[in-house]
Amino acid sequence: MADPMKIRAQMKGDVAEIRVLMSHPMETGQRKDSAGKTIPAHYIQSMNVTVNGKTVVDGQVGTSVSRNPVFGFKVKGAKSGDKVVVSWVDNAGDKRSDEAAIS
Amino acid sequence: MDMLRRTILKGASASGMLTVALAAGVLKPEQVLAATWNKSAFESKDLDAALKSLGASAATESKDIVLKAPDIAENGAVVPVEVTSNIPNTSELSILVVMNPFPLSTTFNFSNGAVAEASVRLKLAQTSVVKVIAKADGKFYTAQKEVKVTVGGCGG
Numbered sequence: 180m181a182d183p184m185k186i187r188a189q190m191k192g193d194v195a196e197i198r199v200l201m202s203h204p205m206e207t208g209q210r211k212d213s214a215g216k217t218i219p220a221h222y223i224q225s226m227n228v229t230v231n232g233k234t235v236v237d238g239q240v241g242t243s244v245s246r247n248p249v250f251g252f253k254v255k256g257a258k259s260g261d262k263v264v265v266s267w268v269d270n271a272g273d274k275r276s277d278e279a280a281i282s
Numbered sequence: 283m284d285m286l287r288r289t290i291l292k293g294a295s296a297s298g299m300l301t302v303a304l305a306a307g308v309l310k311p312e313q314v315l316a317a318t319w320n321k322s323a324f325e326s327k328d329l330d331a332a333l334k335s336l337g338a339s340a341a342t343e344s345k346d347i348v349l350k351a352p353d354i355a356e357n358g359a360v361v362p363v364e365v366t367s368n369i370p371n372t373s374e375l376s377i378l379v380v381m382n383p384f385p386l387s388t389t390f391n392f393s394n395g396a397v398a399e400a401s402v403r404l405k406l407a408q409t410s411v412v413k414v415i416a417k418a419d420g421k422f423y424t425a426q427k428e429v430k431v432t433v434g435g436c437g438g
Contacts, residue, residue, distance in 0.1 A: 194397065207405075209383065224319045228396075235396035241324040243379050243387035243405050245360045251401035254394075 186279035188263045195257035195281050197228065199265045200249050207242040223248060226267040230257050230281075240267075257281055323386050329378060329413070332386045336376055338415045338422040344369060347425035351412050358408070358431040364401040367416040367423075372398035374417035380426075381410035406431045 182202035189196055201223065208220025220242065228236040235254050259281055266276040323335035333339045350364040365375055375398060376389040382405070390400050398416065406412075406429060413426040 205405075207383075224324075230394070233394045235392065235394050236400075237391040237393070238400075239319050239324070239389045241387050242384055243382050245403040245405050249401075249403050251364070252390075253397040253399050255397060256395035 181273060181275045184265055184267075184275065184277040186263060186265055186277055188261075188279050188281040190257070190259055190281060193255060195230070195254045195261070195263075196251070197254065197263055197265075197281075198249070198251045199228075200247060201226075201265075201267060201275070202247055203267075203269065205242065205244055205246045205248065209242075221269065221271055223267045223269045226250070226265065228252060229264045230254055231261050232264075320386075320389065323376075323389070324384060326386060327384060329380050329385050332378055332384075333415070336386070336389070336415060336422075338376070338417070338424070341415055341422035341424040344416070344423035344425060347414055347416050347423060349412065349414050349425050349427050351427050351429050354430045354432065355406060356432050358406040358433055361404045361406050361412075361429060361431075362401065363404055363412055365399065365414045367398040367414075367418070369398075369416055369418045369423055372416050372418040374415075375400055376415040376417075377402060377404070378413045378415070379404055379406055379410050380413055382407050385413075 185200040187198045203223050204221055206218050206221040210218045212218055222242050223240045226238040226240060227234060236252050261281045262278055263281060264278040268274045323332055326332035326335055346368040348366040355361040365377060367375060374391050377387050378385040379387055387404050388402055392398050409430045411426050411428050413424060416423045
């Protein structure tokens with residue numbers, strides 16, 4: 180399984196601010212290595228954020244997203260202690276799921 | 283899968299815990315992921331094709347979409363972009379980098395209290411217009427901004 184994500188979820192007023200750093204090479208499939216061989220495309224294609232089990236953000240991702248993606252979202256109606264789960268799946272079928280509580 | 287072990291061990295005496303783990307998607311991540319990857323949109327090689335695949339060819343310009351991106355990006359490999367739609371009932375935001383080999387970078391669907399706002403970090407191959415598409419009540423709206431790039435971010 181890939182390296183864990185870093186999730187930061189904090190209440191700012193009545194809105195939960197969620198920031199997630201994912202660990203992923205996000206290879207476009209257009210780069211060549213030092214031997215001249217094309218590095219195959221390897222990138223996150225979909226991601227999902229739930230708060231207390233309910234989906235809040237459903238995302239589709241392509242190769243224009245930077246290596247080790249960072250995403251930020253805001254959720255109204257969430258509160259301290261709520262559980263945030265972030266998941267992703269990449270084009271190779273690898274996946275990762277991590278969680279954090281809103282502080 | 284340490285989380286799983288701990289959850290099961292903790293919940294051995296209280297089967298309720300396992301239900302919580304299931305509902306939270308810890309057991310089966312793939313069941314939580316509902317977004318089907320829009321292949322034709324993400325593999326479109328130009329803006330018009332990508333917009334067509336999104337159904338957004340007729341998107342109208344809107345001043346209620348706020349697009350924050352640097353005027354000049356020194357490093358095209360990591361360009362921070364923040365998008366907010368103040369259009370009521372915005373359910374979806376897509377961000378495109380017009381001059382990239384595959385312009386569509388992300389599409390986000392919002393529900394259950396999520397604000398129509400997202401911040402991302404994008405690769406820009408060269409100076410390019412960054413374009414946002416917002417979908418609200420079945421209609422599409424757009425805003426854009428040019429970002430100048432000094433060192434391109436896609437090649438090795």
